[in-house]
Amino acid sequence: MKTALALLLLGLTLVAQSAEAGAAKDQRMAWFREARFGMFIHWGLYAIPAGTWQGKEISGTGEWIMRNGKITPADYEPLREQWNPVKFDAKAWAKVAKAAGMKYVVITTKHHDGFALFDSAVSDWDVGSTPNKTDIMMEIATAFRAEGLRIGWYHSILDWHHPDYLPRRDVDKRPASEADFDRFVVYLKAQLQEILTRYGTIDMLWFDGEWESSWNRERGWDLYNHCRALSPSTIINNRVGGGRNDMQGLDKGAGFAGDFGTPEQEIPSGGLPGVDWESCMTMNNTWGWRSDDKNWKSVEELVHNLVDCASKGGNYLLNVGPTPEGEIPQPSVERLAAMGQWMDRNSASIRGTTVGPFLKPLPYGRCTARKTENGIRLYVHVFDWPVDGKLLLSGLQATPQGAHLLVGGTPVGVAISADGVRLAVPKVCPDALDTVVVLDCVGTVSVKRWHAAPAADGSVLLPAAEAELHGSLRHENSGTSIGFWTNAKDTLSWPLRVEKAGRYSVEVELAVDPSHGGGEYAVALGVGRITAKPETTGAWNQWRTDVIGTLELSAGEHELTVSIVTKPHAAVMNVRRIVLKPLP
Numbered sequence: 256m257k258t259a260l261a262l263l264l265l266g267l268t269l270v271a272q273s274a275e276a277g278a279a280k281d282q283r284m285a286w287f288r289e290a291r292f293g294m295f296i297h298w299g300l301y302a303i304p305a306g307t308w309q310g311k312e313i314s315g316t317g318e319w320i321m322r323n324g325k326i327t328p329a330d331y332e333p334l335r336e337q338w339n340p341v342k343f344d345a346k347a348w349a350k351v352a353k354a355a356g357m358k359y360v361v362i363t364t365k366h367h368d369g370f371a372l373f374d375s376a377v378s379d380w381d382v383g384s385t386p387n388k389t390d391i392m393m394e395i396a397t398a399f400r401a402e403g404l405r406i407g408w409y410h411s412i413l414d415w416h417h418p419d420y421l422p423r424r425d426v427d428k429r430p431a432s433e434a435d436f437d438r439f440v441v442y443l444k445a446q447l448q449e450i451l452t453r454y455g456t457i458d459m460l461w462f463d464g465e466w467e468s469s470w471n472r473e474r475g476w477d478l479y480n481h482c483r484a485l486s487p488s489t490i491i492n493n494r495v496g497g498g499r500n501d502m503q504g505l506d507k508g509a510g511f512a513g514d515f516g517t518p519e520q521e522i523p524s525g526g527l528p529g530v531d532w533e534s535c536m537t538m539n540n541t542w543g544w545r546s547d548d549k550n551w552k553s554v555e556e557l558v559h560n561l562v563d564c565a566s567k568g569g570n571y572l573l574n575v576g577p578t579p580e581g582e583i584p585q586p587s588v589e590r591l592a593a594m595g596q597w598m599d600r601n602s603a604s605i606r607g608t609t610v611g612p613f614l615k616p617l618p619y620g621r622c623t624a625r626k627t628e629n630g631i632r633l634y635v636h637v638f639d640w641p642v643d644g645k646l647l648l649s650g651l652q653a654t655p656q657g658a659h660l661l662v663g664g665t666p667v668g669v670a671i672s673a674d675g676v677r678l679a680v681p682k683v684c685p686d687a688l689d690t691v692v693v694l695d696c697v698g699t700v701s702v703k704r705w706h707a708a709p710a711a712d713g714s715v716l717l718p719a720a721e722a723e724l725h726g727s728l729r730h731e732n733s734g735t736s737i738g739f740w741t742n743a744k745d746t747l748s749w750p751l752r753v754e755k756a757g758r759y760s761v762e763v764e765l766a767v768d769p770s771h772g773g774g775e776y777a778v779a780l781g782v783g784r785i786t787a788k789p790e791t792t793g794a795w796n797q798w799r800t801d802v803i804g805t806l807e808l809s810a811g812e813h814e815l816t817v818s819i820v821t822k823p824h825a826a827v828m829n830v831r832r833i834v835l836k837p838l839p
Contacts, residue, residue: 280514282488283487283488283489283490283514284490284514284515284531286358286359286405286458287359287459287490287515287531287533287570288531288607289358289606289607290357290358290359290405290570290606291358291561291564291565291570291571291605291606291607291608292355292356292357292358292561292570292571292573292598292605293357293358293359293360293361293405293407293533293570293571293572293573294352294355294357294359294360294361294572294573294574294575295360295361295362295409295535295542295572295573295574295575296348296360296361296362296363296574296575296576296577297317297318297363297366297409297542297543297544297574297575297576298362298363298372298391298543298544298576298577299318299363299365299366299368299370299372299543300331300334300335300337300338300368300370301317301318301319301320301321301366301368301543301544302317302543302544302576302577302578302579303334303337303338303579304320304334305317305544305545305546305547305578305579306320306541306544306545306546306547306548307546307547308320308324308326311324312547316537316540316541316542316543316545317541317542317543317544317545317548317576318363318366318367318368318541318542318543318576319367319543320543321367321368321415322367322415322424325424325426326426327426327427327428328415328416328427328429331368331416332380335370335380335384335385336385336386337386337579338382338385338386338387338579339385339386339387340387340389340577340579340580340581341387341580341581342578342580342581342582343389343391343394343577343580343581343582344581345391345394345395345397345398345399346398346401347583348395348398348399348577348583349395349398349399349401349402349404350402351583351588351591351592352399352402352404352591353402353403353404354591354592354595355591355592355594355595355598356594356595356597356598356599356602356605357404357573357591358403358404358405358606359404359405359406359407359458359459360395360399360404360405360406360407361407361408361409361459361461361572362391362392362395362407362408362409363409363410363411364392364408364409364410364446364450365409365410365411365414365446366409366411366543367411367413367414367415367463367464368415368416369411369414369415369416369417369420370416371446372391372392373390373391373392373393373449373450373453374388374390375446375449376445376449377442377445377446377449378442378446380416380417392408392450392453392454393453393454396454396455400455405458405459406454406455406456406457406458406459407457407458407459407460407461408450408451408457408459408460408461409461409462409463410446410447410450410460410461410462410463411462411463411464412443412462412463412464412465412470412478412494412495413463413464413465413466413467414439414443414464415427417439417442418433418434419434419435419436419438419439419442420434420436420439420469421434421436421439421469422467422468422469436469440474440478443478444478444481447460447478447481447482447485448485451482451485451486451489452485452486456486456488456489457486457489458488458489458490459489459490459491459492460482460486460489460490460491460492460495461492461494461517462478462491462492462494462495463494464494465494465495465496465497465499466497470497471496471497472496472497472511472512474496475495475496475497475511475512475513476496476512478495478496478512479491479495479496479512479513480512482495490514490515491512491513491514492513492514492515492516492517493511493512493513493514493515493516493517494513494517495511495512495513496511496512496513497511499516499517499518499519514531515530515531515532515533516530516531516532516533517532517533517535518532518533518534518535518569519534519535519536520534520535520536520537521534521536521727522534522560522563522564522567522569523567523569524724524725524726524727524728525567525725526567526568526569526610527567527568527569528568528610532568532569532570533564533569533570533571533572534560534564534569534570534571534572535572535574536560536571536572536573536574537574537576538551538552538557538573538574538575538586538587538590539551539552539586541576542574542576543576544576544577544578544579544584545576549586551586551590552590554590554593554594554688555687555688557573557590557594558594558597558688558689559621559638559689560573561573561594561605562604562605562620562621562623562636562689563616563621565604565605565608565621565623566610566611566616566621566622566623566636567610568609568610573591575587575591597686597688597689600661600662600686601661601662601689601691603634603661604623604634604636604661604691604693605623607625608623608624608625608634609623609624609625609626610623610624611623611624611633611634612624612631612633612651612700612701612702613648613650613651613702614650614702614704614723615722615723615724616724616730617635617636617648617649617734618719618720618721618730618734618735619637619638619639619640619641619646619730619734620635620636620637620638620639620689621636621638622634622635622636622648623636627695629697629698630654630656630695630696630697630698630699630700631695631696631699631700632693632694632695632696633648633693633694633695633696633700634661634691634692634693635648635678635691635692635693635694636689636690636691637680637689637690637691637692638689639732639734640680640684640687640690641680642682643682644679644680644681644682645677645678645679645680646677646678646680646692647672647674647675647676647677647678648675648676648677648678648694649674649675649702649705649720649721650674650675650702650703650704650705651675651676651700651701651702652700652701652702652703653676653694653696653698653700653701654696654697654698655669655671655676655694655695655696655697656695656696656697657669657694657695658678658692658693658694658695659692659693660680660681660685660690660691660692660693661691661692661693662685662686662690662691663685665681665685667679667680667692667694668680669694675703676694678692678694680692704750705721705750706750706751706752706812707721707749707750707751707752708751708752709752709753709754709755712836712837713754713755713836713837714834714835714836714837715751715753715759715834715835716832716834717749717751717815717832717833717834717835718735718831718832719734719735719736719737719830719831719832720734720735721749722737722747722748722749722830723747723748723749723750724737724745724747725745725746725747725748726742726744726745726746727739727740727741727742727745728740728745728747731829735831736766736829736830736831737829737830737831738795738826738829739826740819740826740827740828740829740830741825741826743819743822744819745818745819746816746817746818746819747816747817747830748814748815748816748817749814749815749833750812750813750814751812751813751814751815751835752811752812752813753808753809753810753811753812753813753835754810755810755837756808756809756810757807757808757837757838758805758806758807758808758837758838759805759806759807759808759835759836759837759838760802760804760805760835760836760838761778761780761785761802761803761804761805761806761833761834761835762800762801762802762803762833762834762835762836763778763787763789763800763801763803763830763833764798764799764800764830764831764832764833764834765789765792765798765799765800765801765828765829765830765831766792766794766795766796766797766798766799766828766829766831767789767790767791767792767795767827767828767829768791768793768794768795768826769791769793769794771825771826773788773789773791773827774788774789774819774820774821774822774827774828775787775788775819775820775821776788776789776817776818776819776820776827776828777817777818777819777820778803778806778815778816778817778833779815779816779817779818780806780808780813780814780815780816780835781806781807781808781809781813782807783806783807783808785803785804785805785806786820787801787803787804789801789827789828795829796829798831805838806835808835815833815835817830817833
């Protein structure tokens with residue numbers, strides 16, 4: 256009995272400790288969950304060459320020039336004497352971020368080249384040893400806090416410059432036998448102590464460069480605990496311990512250390528349920544400044560990315576790469592200003608919202624949600640405005656209280672139908688970027704998963720609008736087609752129901768551009784699988800129906816999945832629909 260009682264008390268103690276730890280995490284994560292939008296800043300010595308070394312253009316992103324250009328530490332070091340950002344104005348940067356609707360900033364205190372943007376007591380590879388000794392971190396912390404933004408430090412574990420860092424690059428001829436990685440960790444911790452204690456309360460610590468063999472899970476937990484002791488309220492990303500690809504291992508003791516996930520240059524198709532996360536993405540192709548990178552994303556794409564993240568419960572960390580003089584590039588400034596104008600009108604649909612109830616993105620947009628006193632408020636983001644003024648919230652089970660446009664308050668008609676909730680909106684689109692319709696519902700809401708059902712002739716239609724997309728695939732043309740099939744891991748699927756067992760022909764309506772499309776894809780259903788190689792149709796919007804084979808199906812519910820077999824040159828195909836037709 257005593258043993259059983261002791262075990263019971265121990266179990267209750269562990270539960271209490273776990274609840275206490277969870278409450279502490281909720282408290283420090285609260286601002287992050289409210290913010291939804293932040294500014295990433297990649298700035299350092301790499302901005303000076305701006306993608307070119309000794310007259311030769313170096314491929315890759317600007318901040319990787321030391322690696323991609325095979326530059327030795329000795330050849331890279333003279334850049335320190337050229338550091339003189341005479342146009343750097345932290346107050347101006349902070350005003351740009353605030354006007355964009357951002358709520359926090361994350362800036363590189365040290366990137367992979369090891370150069371620190373603060374005057375470190377344990378190194379002279381920093382701004383304190385340059386012609387311009389401005390303490391960038393102090394300027395940033397002061398200016399951004401004055402605008403009401405939270406402060407985050409990016410700090411690289413990887414260090415191509417430090418003599419004790421291992422493994423060495425092939426081009427680095429310094430004897431590896433003289434290096435001591437444990438001594439490097441002491442140096443790493445010393446610099447982290449400086450940046451966590453010198454500039455007031457730091458809200459976020461963003462690690463990177465954890466993927467090399469010298470780092471591991473145990474070192475990650477040690478560093479996480481070191482930083483947590485120095486600054487208990489600071490939230491720390493999952494890359495501290497190599498956990499960027501193990502999002503579900505966050506904060507579970509035996510897994511990777513870290514408070515939030517960090518998908519890079521992508522927005523997870525289904526979000527990361529149960530995990531705090533943010534997608535970090537560039538505004539063009541590079542993180543650090545490259546003078547030749549003109550491939551800027553449109554304002555429309557940037558706004559849609561922000562909404563997409565929020566609709567899946569995540570944040571959007573959008574990067575700027577300042578010039579060596581210290582200016583945010585004008586194309587970035589212009590795009591952030593335009594995003595800010597949209598946020599001025601629509602921030603209620605982003606800030607502090609939660610995941611919408613839909614099992615997959617709406618074919619014409621996205622949905623965010625917020626709890627109210629007597630139910631839930633849905634913010635329906637409409638990217639592709641319906642020309643007939645009709646919007647279907649497919650499968651939505653709810654008791655609508657009323658609907659209106661978020662901007663201007665124009666009433667919107669609401670009707671409950673067998674296939675969901677229908678909204679009657681103005682035929683003229685109020686905001687081409689994204690018009691938000693507010694739908695207030697009493698009580699709880701849910702969404703019934705759509706299933707394709709046989710028509711009178713036994714055929715089963717699987718339209719693009721009802722497909723569940725996994726990866727970087729996107730609905731296009733108001734949901735009537737699926738495109739952007741560029742990643743070999745991307746798949747799409749439909750749930751369906753077959754009432755009569757038998758053989759079915761599989762017809763795929765598709766479009767393939769001759770210069771970018773191609774590859775081989777597979778359609779899997781039940782135990783059957785068909786592979787096919789689509790031929791060009793002439794353009795992405797020229798459609799053709801291919802009969803690719805037959806499948807044997809039993810009666811009941813199934814899941815049809817389309818995947819890539821061989822990686823395409825750029826994109827496989829666009830898909831408009833798949834039809835299963837019963838055969839005699």
